Amino acid sequence: MPLETPATVVSELASRGYNAEREAVTLLSNAPDPETAMERAVEAAPDDALTLTTDHVRAVVDDTSSSGDSAESDLAAERSTTTAQPSQPDPSVSTGTTAGESGNDGGGVPVETKGSGGRSVDEALRDLRIDGDMTGESTGTGEYRDFVAVFRDRYERLARQLRGRVNHRPTDTIENMAPNSDAAIVGMVSDIRSTASGHWLVELEDTNGTFPCLVMKDRAFASQVQELLYDEVIAIEGTLADDGGILFADAIHFPDVPRTYSPSTADRHVQAALISDVHVGSQEFMEDAWHRFTDWLHTEEAETVEYLLLAGDMVEGVGVYPDQDEELSIIDIYDQYEAFSEHLKEVPGDMDIVMIPGNHDAVRLAEPQPAFDEELRDIMSAHDPRIVSNPSTVTIEGVSVLMYHGVSLDEVIAELPDEKASYDEPHRAMYQLLKKRHVAPQYGGHTRLAPEDRDYLVMDEVPDIFHSGHVHKLGYGKYHNVLTINSGCWQAQTDFQKSVNIDPDAGFAPIVDLDTLDLTIRKFV
Structure with missing residues (x-):
C-alpha cells in the first residue's frame, strides 16, 4: 500500500511490531520509495529492536536511494518468498502507534511540554465546563x-x-x-x-x-x-x-436513567481520550506503553483528539496496601508526582486536560475527594490542567462526562450477582450506579463517606458519558444510551494484585468521538 503520510508509516510499522522515532518516521515517509525504505528498515533492524532509530533509518534510506532499480528488484524477489503478514487486530481494539521517543526535540517547542508537533487545532472552538467540583467547599466536621x-x-x-x-x-x-x-x-x-x-x-x-x-x-x-x-x-x-x-x-x-434518554453531541468532529490509573512510582508502571500513547497523540491520526480526561490514581502512592513499599520504584510521594508531571509533559501542549484524584492519590480517602492541594498542583502545572474533585461532571462542547474514580465498584461487585456486576465486565457494575443514580450508594464498607452539607455523589442529571477506573479492567457499553467506560490502567500486574487475583487490562486508551459518541479502543502494548 502507498505510504503517503507519517500516520500510515506508523500504522504499517505497528502492524509489524515496531515503533519508530519521530524523525525516523519523517525520513521514511519522505523517501523516494517509502514502502521499499520501510521494508529495508524492518529487515535490517537488530533482532532485539522494538524501536527503529533515526540513525538506523537514515542509513537505510540513503542505501535505498543509491541502490535505485536494483533495490526494487531485490524487494520484489523478497516479497515472492516471504510469509504472510500478521493478521489485523480485532476491529473493536485498535493498535496504538507511535511517532517517536518521548524527549523534547526542540524546534521552538515550549520547554514545559512537547508542544503540538504537526497538529493543527483551533482552540477557539473549544468549550469546557466543570460542574459538581466541591474542592474548597468542604464543611463537614464528622459529627x-x-x-x-x-x-x-x-x-x-x-x-x-x-x-x-x-x-x-x-x-x-x-x-x-x-x-x-x-x-x-x-x-x-x-x-x-x-x-x-x-x-x-x-x-x-x-x-x-x-x-x-x-x-x-x-x-x-x-x-x-x-x-x-x-x-x-x-x-x-x-x-x-x-x-x-x-x-x-x-x-x-429505581431512580434510573430513562430508557428514552437522548445524549447530547458536539457540533464538530472532535475527540477525547479517557484514561485512568497511571500509577507512576510503581515498579510496574508501563512507561514504554505511556510513551507510545503520548507519541501517538502527536501524529496526524490523533489530530482531532483535543481533550484528555484522567479519572484518578496518577501515582502509585505510599502505604496504600500491605508491603507496597517493596513494589515502589519511587518511594517519596512528592517525587512520584514530579515524575508523573514529566510524563504529562509528553502530551501535546495544545490539549485540554482534566484530572480527578483516586484512592492512591495524596488526598483524603473519604468521598467526595477534593482535588489536590496547591503544592501538588504546582508540581503538575506544566499543562495548566483542570484539576477537580472526585466525582465531577465535565461538559465538553455540550457533551457531559461524569468522571468518578470508582472505589465503590469493589463493593457493587462484591454484593451483587456475577451476571449483574463483575471485574471482567466492570461497565456492568457502572450500569448499577446509573440505575441507582448515585456513584457510591452503600455506606460503611469499602467506600468511605465524608459528611458534607449535601451529597455530592448523587446523579441529579443524566450524563452523556460515564467514565471510571479503579478496578484496572477495561469495559465499555451503553446503558439507556449513556456511554459507559472503565478505562483500564497503565500498570502491569503487581505482586499484590496477583495475591488477590487481579489481572489488569493495561495500556489501553478509549477514544470517544464527541460528535457521534462512537468509541475506539486503542492499545499501546
Whole structure:
C-alpha cells in the first residue's frame, strides 16, 4: 500500500511490531520509495529492536536511494518468498502507534511540554465546563448531625426523581391506612433479609420512620432484590396486609436513567481520550506503553483528539496496601508526582486536560475527594490542567462526562450477582450506579463517606458519558444510551494484585468521538 503520510508509516510499522522515532518516521515517509525504505528498515533492524532509530533509518534510506532499480528488484524477489503478514487486530481494539521517543526535540517547542508537533487545532472552538467540583467547599466536621444531613439530602433529591412515578405516602401515614389498601413508599434501604420460606423482607426508611415490605419469591421482579444495596433510595408499590403492618410488594422502582434518554453531541468532529490509573512510582508502571500513547497523540491520526480526561490514581502512592513499599520504584510521594508531571509533559501542549484524584492519590480517602492541594498542583502545572474533585461532571462542547474514580465498584461487585456486576465486565457494575443514580450508594464498607452539607455523589442529571477506573479492567457499553467506560490502567500486574487475583487490562486508551459518541479502543502494548 502507498505510504503517503507519517500516520500510515506508523500504522504499517505497528502492524509489524515496531515503533519508530519521530524523525525516523519523517525520513521514511519522505523517501523516494517509502514502502521499499520501510521494508529495508524492518529487515535490517537488530533482532532485539522494538524501536527503529533515526540513525538506523537514515542509513537505510540513503542505501535505498543509491541502490535505485536494483533495490526494487531485490524487494520484489523478497516479497515472492516471504510469509504472510500478521493478521489485523480485532476491529473493536485498535493498535496504538507511535511517532517517536518521548524527549523534547526542540524546534521552538515550549520547554514545559512537547508542544503540538504537526497538529493543527483551533482552540477557539473549544468549550469546557466543570460542574459538581466541591474542592474548597468542604464543611463537614464528622459529627453525627453532619451524617444525618448528607443522608437526608440524598433521600430528598433521589425521592424527587421517584415521586412522579408512584403515589407515594410517608411511612407514618401508611401505618394509619386501612388494611388491604394500595400503597407506595419511597425510602432508603435500611435492611434486607430473607424469610424462612425464601421470601425477601426489605425495610425502607424515610424521614418519618421505617416500614417493612415483603417481596414474594415467586414474583417476576423478585430477582431485583439481589440488586439492592443498603442506603440506596428506591420505591416499592404494593398492597397492605390484612393487619396493615406490612406491604406486599407488586413492583420495585429505581431512580434510573430513562430508557428514552437522548445524549447530547458536539457540533464538530472532535475527540477525547479517557484514561485512568497511571500509577507512576510503581515498579510496574508501563512507561514504554505511556510513551507510545503520548507519541501517538502527536501524529496526524490523533489530530482531532483535543481533550484528555484522567479519572484518578496518577501515582502509585505510599502505604496504600500491605508491603507496597517493596513494589515502589519511587518511594517519596512528592517525587512520584514530579515524575508523573514529566510524563504529562509528553502530551501535546495544545490539549485540554482534566484530572480527578483516586484512592492512591495524596488526598483524603473519604468521598467526595477534593482535588489536590496547591503544592501538588504546582508540581503538575506544566499543562495548566483542570484539576477537580472526585466525582465531577465535565461538559465538553455540550457533551457531559461524569468522571468518578470508582472505589465503590469493589463493593457493587462484591454484593451483587456475577451476571449483574463483575471485574471482567466492570461497565456492568457502572450500569448499577446509573440505575441507582448515585456513584457510591452503600455506606460503611469499602467506600468511605465524608459528611458534607449535601451529597455530592448523587446523579441529579443524566450524563452523556460515564467514565471510571479503579478496578484496572477495561469495559465499555451503553446503558439507556449513556456511554459507559472503565478505562483500564497503565500498570502491569503487581505482586499484590496477583495475591488477590487481579489481572489488569493495561495500556489501553478509549477514544470517544464527541460528535457521534462512537468509541475506539486503542492499545499501546
